[in-house]
Amino acid sequence: MTFKNVQNIAVFSIIATIAFASFGTSNVFAEDREYKMIGDVVPVLTFTFRDGVEVHSFPVFDMGENFVDDSGVSFSVEGTVTKSPLLHEAMDEAYKYRFSNAAFDYQMKYFDVDANFMKDGESIVSLDYNNCRVDNYQVETLDSNDYESYFKEVGFAVVDKIDFVCSGVNSNNEFVMPTESLTDFGDSGFTFAKDTSTSVTFMFDDGAEKIEFPVFNLVSAYEDSSENVVAEFEVEGILEYYPLLFDVIDNARAISGTSYASNEDFDAKVEFSNGDETLRGFNFRECIVSDAQINTVSDKEEGFTGKSGFVVVNTMRFTCSGLTPINMYYDELRGDTPIWKVTQLSNVYMESMQNTDQGLDVITTFTFPNGIETIEFSMFKQNEVLTTTENVDNENGDKDVAAQKFTRKTVAPTLELRGIVGDYPMLYNYVDKNIKYQTVKGTALKDLADIDVEIVSDGEVIRGFNYSNCRVTDYVVETDPNTEESYVKNKFALENIFDFECQGYTPNNPVYDAMFEVQKADNISSNDLRNTDRWERGFYVE
Numbered sequence: 001m002t003f004k005n006v007q008n009i010a011v012f013s014i015i016a017t018i019a020f021a022s023f024g025t026s027n028v029f030a031e032d033r034e035y036k037m038i039g040d041v042v043p044v045l046t047f048t049f050r051d052g053v054e055v056h057s058f059p060v061f062d063m064g065e066n067f068v069d070d071s072g073v074s075f076s077v078e079g080t081v082t083k084s085p086l087l088h089e090a091m092d093e094a095y096k097y098r099f100s101n102a103a104f105d106y107q108m109k110y111f112d113v114d115a116n117f118m119k120d121g122e123s124i125v126s127l128d129y130n131n132c133r134v135d136n137y138q139v140e141t142l143d144s145n146d147y148e149s150y151f152k153e154v155g156f157a158v159v160d161k162i163d164f165v166c167s168g169v170n171s172n173n174e175f176v177m178p179t180e181s182l183t184d185f186g187d188s189g190f191t192f193a194k195d196t197s198t199s200v201t202f203m204f205d206d207g208a209e210k211i212e213f214p215v216f217n218l219v220s221a222y223e224d225s226s227e228n229v230v231a232e233f234e235v236e237g238i239l240e241y242y243p244l245l246f247d248v249i250d251n252a253r254a255i256s257g258t259s260y261a262s263n264e265d266f267d268a269k270v271e272f273s274n275g276d277e278t279l280r281g282f283n284f285r286e287c288i289v290s291d292a293q294i295n296t297v298s299d300k301e302e303g304f305t306g307k308s309g310f311v312v313v314n315t316m317r318f319t320c321s322g323l324t325p326i327n328m329y330y331d332e333l334r335g336d337t338p339i340w341k342v343t344q345l346s347n348v349y350m351e352s353m354q355n356t357d358q359g360l361d362v363i364t365t366f367t368f369p370n371g372i373e374t375i376e377f378s379m380f381k382q383n384e385v386l387t388t389t390e391n392v393d394n395e396n397g398d399k400d401v402a403a404q405k406f407t408r409k410t411v412a413p414t415l416e417l418r419g420i421v422g423d424y425p426m427l428y429n430y431v432d433k434n435i436k437y438q439t440v441k442g443t444a445l446k447d448l449a450d451i452d453v454e455i456v457s458d459g460e461v462i463r464g465f466n467y468s469n470c471r472v473t474d475y476v477v478e479t480d481p482n483t484e485e486s487y488v489k490n491k492f493a494l495e496n497i498f499d500f501e502c503q504g505y506t507p508n509n510p511v512y513d514a515m516f517e518v519q520k521a522d523n524i525s526s527n528d529l530r531n532t533d534r535w536e537r538g539f540y541v542e
Contacts, residue, residue, distance in 0.1 A: 035059040036309035038487045039238035041124070043296070043312060045077065046114040047087055050107055054086045059303060059310040060296040061115065064163075067292040068249055070256035073166040074135065075115070078296075080304055081139060081160050091162065094134040109133055113164065114172075117239055117294070117312060124241045125294070131167035142301035157304030171250050175243055181207050183244075188212040188237065193493040194274060194351075194420045198479070200235060201269040204244050211245075213237040214492045215479040216270070218282070221323055222434055222475040224501075231284060233270065234317040238487070239294060249316070252289045263288045268318065271326070272421045272477070272494060280421050280428060280477070280496075281326030284318070291317035297484040311487040325432040330425035345371030349424045351378060360457055364417060366427060367450040373426040377419040380453060382465065385505060387411045413467060413505035415451070417498045421477060431475045431498065451500060464508030467500070474499040 035042075035057075043061040047054045056079065064074030090108040097106050112130050116123040142157040188197070198216040202209050215236035220229055251264050265288050271281040293315050302308035333345055362380045366373045430449060437446060448469040455463040476497050486492050 035303060036306065036488075038309050038311040038484070040119050041239050041312040042118045043077075044116045044118050044123075046116070047090075048112045048114075049086050049090065050111070051089075052086055054084060056082075056084060056087070057118075060298055061312065062295045063293045065293075066290075067169075067294075068252040068256060068289050069291070070253065073129065073169045074164060075129065075166075076161070076163045078159055078161050078298075081158050084160075087162075091134050091137045094137075113166070125239060125246075126172035127294075128170045128172050129164070129166040130169070132164045133166075135163040135165040137162040142304065144300065144302075155301065155305040155307075157301040159304065171246070171253075173241060173246055173250075175247050175250075178207055178209075178243055182210065183207065184210040185212070185240070185242070188214055190214045190487075190492055191490045193491070194422075196272055196274045196279065196421050196494050197492075198235075198494060199271050199273065201271075202245055203267045203269070204248065205264070205266075207244055209242055209244050211235075211237070211242060214486070215481055216494065217478040218476045219317065221282075222431060222472070224434075224471075224473040231320040231323040232290070232317060233268075233282075233284065233320075234291075234315065236313050236315045236481075239312045239314045245316075249289050249292045252292075268320070278326070278328070279423050283324040283326060284320040285323070286321035287318045288320075289316060290319040291315070297481075297487065299483045299485070303484065308484055309488045311484045313487075323435075325428065325435075327425055327428045327432060329423060330429045333425050345373075345426060347371075347373045347424060347426050349374070349422050350376040351419050351422055358457060360455055363454045363456055365452045365454075366430070367452070368426060368430055369447050369449075371426060373424055375417075375419075375422070375424050375427065377417045379416075379418040381416040381418075383411065383414040385413060413502045414473070415453070415465075415467060415500050415502070417500075418495050421494050421496050427498070431472045434472050434475070448503075451502070461508075461510050464510065466504075466506040466508065467502040468504035468506075470500045470502040472498065473501050 037059065042057050043059070044055065044057045045061075047056070056077075058077040058079040060076075060078035062076045064076065065072050086108070090111065093106055093108045097104065097109070100106075110131050110133055112128070113132050115127040115129065117125045138161050140159060140161060142159055182201075190197075192214075197212055197214075199210060199212045200216075202211070213235040217234040219232035219234050221231045221233075223229055248264055248266065255263060265286045268284040268287050269281065270284065271278045273279065295313060295315065297311040297313055299308055303310045333347055362377060364375050364377055364380070366375070430447075433447065448471055451467040451470050453465045453467070454461045474497075477494065478497065479492055479494050481487070481492060
């Protein structure tokens with residue numbers, strides 16, 4: 001952000017200050033600090049005190065509570081210590097009168113804060129916090145937690161960390177009804193592993209908005225449970241203004257805590273695409289906004305010293321009445337043959353890994369009731385197969401007796417498979433069935449599958465595991481960004497994560513078995529000779 005932008009904000013603050021001229025001498029102070037902000041979104045806060053106005057751009061801004069849940073209003077900021085006479089005076093007076101009665105008022109106790117998130121000199125999102133006070137603060141030197149900060153290329157950062165509590169907050173975003181029925185906000189501009197990205201189309205009563213988010217998490221839907229599982233998903237991206245979506249968020253906050261108003265619900269279509277085709281997706285129905293927050297993603301001192309940067313992100317969670325998986329390629333795999341004539345299907349998907357130590361590949365083969373699918377995943381994880389549990393029998397509350405009586409129980413073999421969202425319709429079809437049987441008792445052992453895992457080196461299987469009678473216990477799709485680095489380095493990975501529990505487990509050690517294979521010569525056996533009892537005339541046996 002340029003100093004000109006800060007001056008513009010300061011001008012508006014001066015006007016606000018004149019309106020409060022009856023409070024005494026007014027002073028306007030604006031301090032500009034340059035930070036590397038990904039997406040060029042900068043939080044600019046205007047503090048209106050009784051003694052004047054100060055404008056500061058803080059790289060770190062964090063909401064304290066869920067914006068749509070009317071349970072309190074607080075926020076925190078963090079920035080390099082700089083000239084802030086009024087703000088520092090409010091912090092000092094908060095300490096001076098910290099033991100005073102809550103009803104006791106002093107000059108710098110209450111103030112208003114306008115939080116404007118600026119991009120290209122304009123405010124894209126504006127929040128008006130009223131009757132705020134300093135709740136806590138500290139000055140801290142941030143470092144890398146090791147010796148590296150003592151070197152110039154890393155460095156230290158001396159920052160103010162300030163917590164505020166306010167009476168309320170209002171959204172000052174001016175709603176403008178879109179002219180098109182569908183507004184497509186286009187490409188997010190980020191790079192994704194295997195070009196697999198997430199787009200969400202929100203379908204409201206007044207129109208639809210299609211947004212590509214760098215971060216997507218399927219919070220809940222598939223987990224193994226005997227109770228109803230809520231379909232929830234969460235998205236995160238650089239703060240941007242989406243008129244229809246933000247209008248729904250404002251409405252959710254307006255009716256929060258009331259029993260006489262209903263929340264506005266909508267449908268959402270989530271698609272995972274690699275640019276050419278949609279590989280997987282979900283149709284969520286009757287959703288409401290359950291969480292919305294604006295926060296800054298950062299890593300200790302790195303953003304302040306210039307080694308990294310800051311990212312102002314908007315995180316939103318949605319709770320829906322249900323979902324329908326999108327698995328269009330399963331029917332294509334089956335073809336036009338009637339389902340009652342198809343006995344066995346097959347599919348192979350290889351996610352070639354180029355950066356595995358020693359060039360190892362993990363090949364997983366699923367044997368389903370209706371066919372076989374072979375997939376190469378990036379990550380394979382098995383549980384500690386020798387683990388056992390001890391169930392202590394607490395007889396009549398007597399711990400001494402209980403300590404002497406216990407039972408050992410072997411933990412069922414489990415495994416986890418992770419990889420970039422790919423094209424494996426048979427596995428998708430298998431896990432999607434779990435939603436149908438999720439809350440029905442007695443169906444956990446329905447349609448079990450066998451899973452064979454082979455670890456391959458230069459075309460040779462050097463280790464293997466056979467899991468039998470497996471069932472899926474959870475399935476999620478998620479993006480796990482590394483704090484701010486994924487935004488700064490422009491790299492995101494959208495993963496499928498499958499968890500299975502099996503009844504049987506057999507390890508394979510083909511290299512060891514080969515050591516004891518006895519080579520046999522291909523000699524003629526006596527059994528191959530002609531039987532002399534049946535020679536021709538002239539030959540006989542005595």
